[in-house]
Amino acid sequence: MGFRHCLKKEVFWGCIVLVAVLFLSSGCENLMQDMYDQAKYEPFEKSELFPQGQSARPLMDNTVVHASGGFASSSSGRVGIKKVDISGVNIPFPVTLKILQRGQERYNIYCTPCHGLVGDGDGMVVRRGFPRPPSYHSERLRNVPDGHFYNVMTWGFGRMLSYADRIEPQDRWAIVAYIRALQLSQHTRLADVPKNVRQSLESG
Ligand code: HEC
Structure with missing residues (x-):
């Protein structure tokens, strides 16, 4: 019994047509839009459409930068920048309520x-399950200068990543100011509380 006799005639011819279609259509791939060469501009690609032949458009007014603060853009935010140690520095401007709120x-x-x-x-x-950072309320962190917090945000610390490419220098100081307020909130002597508030605390 030959191969042909095992199959029904229609099934046999159906298979032949299917194989032929697959064979012929395999050449069509190049006619289709390749997924890896999509219809979009890649960085710095030429353009026929825009003046000067550039696809990159000038930034619009009021564009907000994604990475800044003197750092090259990178996930760690510190490519090619010399580390400046400011760990002994304190917040370089007066702290107002607005700055605390921003922080x-x-x-x-x-x-x-x-x-x-x-x-x-x-x-x-x-x-x-992430490694636990130390509490800001330890004796040590209550006594470090403001610049230490600024440095940790700028350069990272141990297992903590740098936040330099997400938090602008001004905002880093605002955060330091707020951390100082948090520390005060957990270590205040009654004598430091304003008189009018103190009374209500004592009676409560
Ligand atoms: C993804 C988790 C994570 C985030 C978010 C994070 N930290 Fe940390 N932070 C850590 C860990 C973990 C440590 C301890 C690192 C170590 O000792 O290896 C740490 C340590 C610190 C320390 C202590 C440094 C010391 O002297 O012991 C400070 C200060 C600090 N972080 C500030 C910040 C500030 C400010 C922010 C927000 C801008 C921030 N961290 C965001 C995880 C984080």
């Missing part, structure tokens, strides 16, 4: 996932 906002965005809302190191990702 609180930035701190809550960038630092709470690990350091927690109050800074004791029990942020959400730590509760899920």
Whole structure:
């Protein structure tokens, strides 16, 4: 019994047509838009459409930079920049309520996932298993100069990444100011509390 006799006639011819279609269509790939050469401009690609033949467009007014602060853009934010040690420096401008509020906002965005809302190191990702950072309320961190916090944000620290490409220098100082406020909130003597508030605390 030959091969042909094992199959029904229609099935046999169906298979032949299918194989022929597959064979012929394999050459069509080049006619289709390759997925890896998509219809879009790649960085610095020429353009017939725009003046000067450039596809890159000038930045619009009020464009907000993604990376800044004297750092080349990179995930660690510190390519090719010489490390300047400012760990002994204190916040270089007067701290106002507005700056504290800005610091609180930035701190809550960038630092709470690990350091927690109050800074004791029990942020959400730590509760899920990330290494626990030290509490800001330790004797040591209460006594380091402001520049130490600034440095940690700028350069990273041990297992903590740099935040230089996400937080502008001005905002880093605002965060330092807010961390100082957090520290004060956990270590205040009654004598430091304004008189009018003190009374209500004592009676409460
Ligand atoms: C993804 C988690 C994570 C985030 C987010 C994070 N940190 Fe940390 N941070 C750590 C860890 C972990 C350590 C301890 C690193 C080590 O000792 O190896 C640390 C340590 C520190 C220290 C202590 C340095 C010392 O002298 O012991 C400071 C200060 C600090 N972080 C500030 C910040 C600030 C400010 C932010 C927000 C801009 C921030 N961190 C965001 C994880 C994080």
